[in-house]
Amino acid sequence: MEPSNNAMNIHINDFDGPLELLLHLIKQSQMDIYDIEIEKITNQYVEYLNKMKELNVNVIGEYFVMASNLMVIKSKLLLPKKDDLADENDDYEDPRNELVNQLIVYQQYKEASKVLKKFKKRSSMHHSIPARLPTVSEILDFNGDKIMNVDLIKDAFDAIIKKNHHYHKPYVHEINEWHYTVKEQSNWIITKIENKDVIEFNSLFNENDNLEKIITTFLSILELMKEHFIVVEQIDNKIYIRKK
Template sequence: MEEESGTDKPALVTDQTESDLSAAADAEDQEEKEELSEFLVHWQGPEGDEEGPLSVLWKLIESYRVDIFEISIHRITEDFLSFMHAARDLRVSLASSFTVMAARLIYYKSKALLPDPGFEDTEEDSHLPPELIQQLLEYRRFQMASETLREMDDLSSGIFGRPDSAMPEPEEGEERMLEVSLVDLIQAYHKVLKRLEPEAEDDGYEITGEEWSVDLKMEEIRLLLQDAISFTFDDLFENIEQMKKGEVIAMFLAILELTRLSEIVLQQDKIFGQILIFKRAATIS
């Protein structure tokens, strides 16, 4: 009896140890998730509304510089999925409507790949389906109407640009600066990644360690804005050949976080132009 009792006790100790280790691992995972969620960004447009999948699709269409009826469903599907992957890299929180749109695009793409015996000419099938084109054109008409109303409101109030920004007002004859959209930022992210050395892309892009601290990158940007009213987006990646993917992501997260905190303003002088980073007047000490 004593031998049986002696053999049972180590088993109980082992079970308890495994339980403790499991609980500790769960606690560590939860702590890491909370740390990462600190920089989960809900991107908003100039009017405070979250940008939806239609705004992303329209921005992609503008970048193609071709007629909407000539756009390939294959190309826009791949670009939309790449956008979602990049957003995941940058921990940008996307609404569930993005997943729905991705599934819809994949369905259209798959349907276009299947031969239709009822039609001899299948080339047109690879273009955007009519119902999606109609939805996009309706979105664009609504967007243009909203822009017109904002311009009328600006004229009536005598306000041009953001009064709380340190961005200089445009001179007479100069074009007004444009807001930077989420797609602009994601496209810039892709361009920066293409400049990385191949071995730098496979570093696991761990940003929770001290080496790739988002807080430190935020301080870098703040220091740059102490000496200048603005600087270009590319200025942050002058030494890209010495950077790792984790550092690039940390810098992008810092930009997103400072934007969310209303410490900086992102502007462009033209569509698809250079991204400029301005500090807000409210942050000047």
């Protein structure tokens, strides 16, 4: 059998053990795992280990144990069956069976390992913290601007958050890019005000809004107030936003 060039381009460190190396060679040779061409795969395996030795690579003992097992299986297959003259119904145990079972179990283990790694990667993108939302003072520094009614904005913020159904659930935030920006929400608010001159504060929020949208919208309101584009005022226990 001619050497497989692909087999020579792989390194022993690429594999977790002899079973994984065998699976690689079986897949590379496009063999049926349930009908392994034991002579061909043994030659490839031994050739691979010999190549590693020539390159002065330290190959651990378990790889040579597997090579020995492959040779034993190969020799058993070369021996004539004891019951050649017996009935065809007589049981015959294929010497490859144990190896095939090991490979199948190992393959299932590897697939399960891949799934667990995906879950681990996905879970690393989340973190749980005690439910805590930023205060208005934390969101934006007013720098002592007396024009803004800080208490009014703070009370409005608290009221909107308490109405939001997400407030009472554990806060789990997925780490990714936000879907809302202060600039976009500011333009959205300005458009609504230009159409009506005055809008009710609560009309900017919906009970099903996620925290990202709520906080971004509040930031936008605060920025617009700071830039003197809008005024927030209370009339008859309701809060309104109007153009400056």
